[in-house]
Amino acid sequence: MSAAVKRRDLGAAVLLGVPVLLCALAIVVPLVLTLIISFWERQMIGMRPGFSLASYALFFDGARFSVLQRSFWVATSSTLLMLASAYLVAYLITFKLPPSRTRIFLFLLSVPFLVNYVIRTFSWAYLLGRTGPLNQFLQWAGLTSHPIDWLLFSDFAVYLGLVAAYMPFMVYPIWLSLSAIDRRLIEASWMLGEPPLGTFLKVVLPLSLPGVFAAAIFGFVGAFGEVAVSQILGGVGYQLMGNAITSSLDVLNYPMAAAMSTVVVGCMLLLLLLWLRFFDLRLFLGKMLGR
Amino acid sequence: MSNELKQFNRRTLLAGAAVGAGALALRPSAAFAVGQTVTLADIGVGDPNGDWSGYEKATGNKVNLVSIGNGPSAVLNQLIAGGGRQTYDIINIVGGMQKPLVENKLILPLDTSRLKNWQNNEYIASYFKPGSKGFDFIGYDGKVYGVPTILQGDSFAYLPEKTGGELNSYGALFDPKFRGYVALEDNYTTAGQKTALYLKAAGLVDIKDPSNMTKEEIKKVVDFLIQKKKEGQFRVVWSSFEQAVNLLVNQEVYVMDCWEPMVFAAKAKGVNAVYASPKEGFLLWAMAAYLVAGNRSPEKLEASYQLLDFMLSPEYGAVITNLRGYMTNPAAPEFASKSGKFDPVTAKKIADIDAGVKTKFQSGGTWQARWPSNIEAYEEEWQRFKAA
Numbered sequence: 001m002s003a004a005v006k007r008r009d010l011g012a013a014v015l016l017g018v019p020v021l022l023c024a025l026a027i028v029v030p031l032v033l034t035l036i037i038s039f040w041e042r043q044m045i046g047m048r049p050g051f052s053l054a055s056y057a058l059f060f061d062g063a064r065f066s067v068l069q070r071s072f073w074v075a076t077s078s079t080l081l082m083l084a085s086a087y088l089v090a091y092l093i094t095f096k097l098p099p100s101r102t103r104i105f106l107f108l109l110s111v112p113f114l115v116n117y118v119i120r121t122f123s124w125a126y127l128l129g130r131t132g133p134l135n136q137f138l139q140w141a142g143l144t145s146h147p148i149d150w151l152l153f154s155d156f157a158v159y160l161g162l163v164a165a166y167m168p169f170m171v172y173p174i175w176l177s178l179s180a181i182d183r184r185l186i187e188a189s190w191m192l193g194e195p196p197l198g199t200f201l202k203v204v205l206p207l208s209l210p211g212v213f214a215a216a217i218f219g220f221v222g223a224f225g226e227v228a229v230s231q232i233l234g235g236v237g238y239q240l241m242g243n244a245i246t247s248s249l250d251v252l253n254y255p256m257a258a259a260m261s262t263v264v265v266g267c268m269l270l271l272l273l274l275w276l277r278f279f280d281l282r283l284f285l286g287k288m289l290g291r
Numbered sequence: 292m293s294n295e296l297k298q299f300n301r302r303t304l305l306a307g308a309a310v311g312a313g314a315l316a317l318r319p320s321a322a323f324a325v326g327q328t329v330t331l332a333d334i335g336v337g338d339p340n341g342d343w344s345g346y347e348k349a350t351g352n353k354v355n356l357v358s359i360g361n362g363p364s365a366v367l368n369q370l371i372a373g374g375g376r377q378t379y380d381i382i383n384i385v386g387g388m389q390k391p392l393v394e395n396k397l398i399l400p401l402d403t404s405r406l407k408n409w410q411n412n413e414y415i416a417s418y419f420k421p422g423s424k425g426f427d428f429i430g431y432d433g434k435v436y437g438v439p440t441i442l443q444g445d446s447f448a449y450l451p452e453k454t455g456g457e458l459n460s461y462g463a464l465f466d467p468k469f470r471g472y473v474a475l476e477d478n479y480t481t482a483g484q485k486t487a488l489y490l491k492a493a494g495l496v497d498i499k500d501p502s503n504m505t506k507e508e509i510k511k512v513v514d515f516l517i518q519k520k521k522e523g524q525f526r527v528v529w530s531s532f533e534q535a536v537n538l539l540v541n542q543e544v545y546v547m548d549c550w551e552p553m554v555f556a557a558k559a560k561g562v563n564a565v566y567a568s569p570k571e572g573f574l575l576w577a578m579a580a581y582l583v584a585g586n587r588s589p590e591k592l593e594a595s596y597q598l599l600d601f602m603l604s605p606e607y608g609a610v611i612t613n614l615r616g617y618m619t620n621p622a623a624p625e626f627a628s629k630s631g632k633f634d635p636v637t638a639k640k641i642a643d644i645d646a647g648v649k650t651k652f653q654s655g656g657t658w659q660a661r662w663p664s665n666i667e668a669y670e671e672e673w674q675r676f677k678a679a
Contacts, residue, residue, distance in 0.1 A: 046395070062671060062675075063671070063674045063677075063679075064674060064678070066678050067678050070678075122533070122534070122537075125534070125537065126537065126541070130542070130543055131542055132541065149471065152543075153527045231530055232534065235525075235528070236520055236526070236528050237477070237520075237676060237677025237679075238677075239674075239677050243677075244674065247670060247673070247674060248670070250362050250363060250364045250670065251364070251666050251667060251669075251670040252363065252364055252367060252391070253670070
């Protein structure tokens, strides 16, 4: 191997190594620390290094476990809802919108993010309240004689808040996946006599699954760890895991907060492993990499 | 310049320096503090809208105000892990946090003889006597750690047009007549304690000390709250100032466990909200400014003491009472009316606020326990209430 090649390899290693190292420091180290602390023993105010399952036992035995169950259910069901709507939007953008308007539409999807997320959530509280515009409209239109209570501080409000917060994020990976599909495959399906629904189910949907799964992870991760939506729109102590972790931190119960975080991260890692196991990442990244 | 003059100047200079150094050595607590910048971490209530001119003109020092969260974890995390001990000279937060702060060596005991405004302050003498519940908001283990910067008594708010008249008991929060139109604060040391006050006064639960409940007592309180929650009594558990104000302004709820400034804010938006005077008494509390433990020069320490003293002055008190609606200093109303710094309307407002809070303290109640003995049980039980 020539000296020039060696130098080039060394340069490439340094070029790649530095960001990889930074990522490891920023992501892996805090996660490992969280895992370690979850086994420590809690003292009155601080904590003591050791190996104790007390925090996990308290977590799985107490009210917080029901929060985990609820979080899992809310995150799963809202992700399915968001996937359905995000897929529809992404499909329309990819196949029905003239290419010249695609960018404009994608830009419009990002406009809500120009407003602070908490303020957006507070806006929903105003819109859905008993005296809010939506209830006033419903009464004005004669659809109801009194304000509808369940529009705010309810499951409905939380789901709406989650969809508004995370669904737009989910459109992008699905659109990316859909637009990477070779149109000749779709045309071939048509020419072979497959109707549009059959073509969608047998060609488009399977080929877009890497993007769908990526979108599902975006939505699930966000909803699972949500704090503001449940707090502002949920009503009487509507708790998701993010709220429960914050509450533990309020009384400086770091091992408990770490144990809960570890369980949450474990769930996320499991999802990521499934994604990597079943889908070839290159199919999804191919579009971005121009291949 | 002649040699004689040079020698004279040198001699004078050396003599002066020696006298100055001797004076400093003899009384380090009175170090000459000019040109210092004192960093004050505050939760937002102690900020006189950036106007520290009273302090700066009197001392030649400056104030660098930084924002800090009020949650116990936010405060402790900032001081322990966030470099707060090196950054902050004073923290001004809701008092009663001495136990975790002292046991983690995060704050210093105060030498109150260095605070001239501490002396003759009738509020300190009356409400923060050593051994009293009020002392627990500023002291620990017999020592004073905090300067009480504001005082207040909390109860609940209501909309009289909707409730059909005056409400004078915490029982209104649990009255089936207002089912679905009640909000509680997401805080076990306020909502939990007010519920305990009601349950004790109504003879529903045997609670010895609502401000410091046993595990069994807080469990009974939460059992009661869960029962009410399942009956649909509560519309929401609020967690921020804006959220609570909006609940009143939008008439989302008619009765709400909250702080009095929220009523002021709602009134400013044209809503007729009333802050109740419950027969069970008020939940009393105070903010305290603590001296942060850290490497600090004698000059910086002196400047910090000067700022603490300024925060005990009638001038600062009047400004904060006017801006935040809390009682501060016994001489604040007089300062507001005589100093010429406030117009008569504002001076009257300050006097009214002072008189109103004073009445609350006179009518009694219990002091809020910011860090109760069984705080872990409180948090666990509150989780149970919210998850139910």
